[in-house]
Amino acid sequence: MPTNLLPGEFQWGVAASAYQIEGAAFEDGRGPSIWDTFSRVPGNTADGDTGDVACDHYHRLEEDLDLLVTLGVNAYRFSVAWPRIQPTGRGATNPKGLDFYDRMVDGLRARGIKPHLTLYHWDLPQALQDEGGWGNPDTARRFADFSEVVARRLGDRVESLCTFNEPWVVATLGHEKGIFAPGLKDRQLAMQVSHHLLVAHGLAVQALRTLVPRVPLGIVLNLSPSYPARNVAADRAKAHLEDGLSLRWYMDPLFRGSYPADVLEHLGSDRPKVTPEELALIQQPLDFLGINYYMRNFCHAEDPHARPPGEQGFTDMGWEIYPQGLTDLLVRLGRDYRLPPIYITENGAAFADRLEGDEVHDSQRVAYLEQHLGAMNAARRQGVDVRGYFAWSFMDNFEWASGYQKRFGLVYVDYGSQRRVLKDSAHWYRAFIAAQQQTDQPSRAGI
Ligand code: FCB
Helix, strand or coil: CCCCCCCCCCCEEECCHHHHCCCCCCCCCCCCCCHHHHCCCCCCCCCHCCCCCCCCCCCHHHHHHHHHHHHHHCEEEEEECCHHHHCCCCCCCCCHHHHHHHHHHHHHHHCCEEEEEEECCCCHHHHHCCCCCCCCCCCHHHHHHHHHHHHHHCCCCEEEEEEEEEHHHHHHHHHCCCCCCCCCCCHHHHHHHHHHHHHHHHHHHHHHHHCCCCCEEEEEEEECCEEECCHHHHHHHHHHHHHHHHHHHHHHHHHEEEEECHHHHHHHHHHHCCCHHHHHHHHHCCCEEEEEECCCEEEEECCCCCCCCCCCCCCCCCCECCCCCHHHHHHHHHCCCCCCCCEEEEECCCCCCCCCCCCCCCHHHHHHHHHHHHHHHHHHHHHCEEEEEEEEEECCCHHHHHHCCCCCCCCCCCCCCCEEEEHHHHHHHHHHHHHHHHHHHHHCCCC
16 A cells, blocks of 8 residues: 655654643633533533643643653654634634644754644534534534645644544544533434544545645544453454444444444444445545554453453553553454554553652553553564554643543643653653664564
8 A cells, every 4th residue: 555654763752632731721812622611511520620721731832842852752743722723613723823833843843853743632613513513514624624724834844644533532432422522422423423523534634635745644543452251152242343333433434445334233223324425535545544552342241341350450540451452453453454554643551650759650651661562563573564652641631531630641740830750651761762763673672
């Protein structure tokens, strides 16, 4: 498959997203997003936390970019806030919003760090939600327009452009389970939303190909391999369905041009309205696939809460630590699909970190990263073309419905003072990257 992603140095990065770190939610002309609205409703987030201030990254840009240099990364994955750039989601742009990202991109490049830009990491302008949000097909056209605005200004200096972060989360957690913005509980709507997101992706990629033909384009999916809890037919069927709903539902239209038949049948009257033209549009050639990996799906036919034996432990989110799942996932995707090169665009863990003076001894996170990097490299040795790895996250931040209680950062944030402190994992990652770059042979690095 042809790709714009030329062979080059492996991208060793960290990732973050706009709403989770920027703060300055109502400054310099930024419009409200669905997360501003959602997080204000009592009960929606832990402790009623919002992204109003977050890590105050908007005001601390230079200092934070210097911190990336200290981390030793050669790549940074960030997202732009649509309502900072188009406060109502359409029409006139807000110059101060675009200027901020301009400074970000230039500041990264000046420091020798490659900017990887995500267009949509969940912060839809509230004005568009008021018109139906992702349930309204017109939002897909608004998104394509927005992507052109961003590419016109920044497309000459970014290393890659990604349309969406985790459409499954937007559709399912936001519109079926109601635990993320916009907080709706309607499966039929959620499935229609998933389709509109993919259409929006297709429209944006089409527009960007013309506008910035040399920029690598892709999408980021959260993918988990699904395993039966027991070796019985009912659990195997459950795992197959889970795989269909979470993985094949996105991978098949993007890379094969159709939705999986078994899932369409399962959905019955909740299946989305889809035209053949839309399916053709969704299947745009991509230069990379971004994969966010956190855990596996453990599928028990009768007990939805069944937990794996968990010999390897659980994170502070209650997510099982299962590095083998990353190898299995990558090898399987390489077998089942014709893939472009892959970036691991997120991988990491929350632990209950404690600040002790100027130190945070997060040995569990170090172990987590080490094991998952090993799992990634095992897949590379089996021929999977992985071109980069981005640890989630650059710094502790607003973890959506979990607010500030869950800490994923390599850098600790003391929210009262906004002081940043490198955790042990940050020091470890820096040394790891340096060693990798010396040998330039990750598969021989002994992990
Ligand atoms: C992913 C999100 C990211 C962060 C991590 C923990 O689903 O993309 O913003 O919340 O999970």
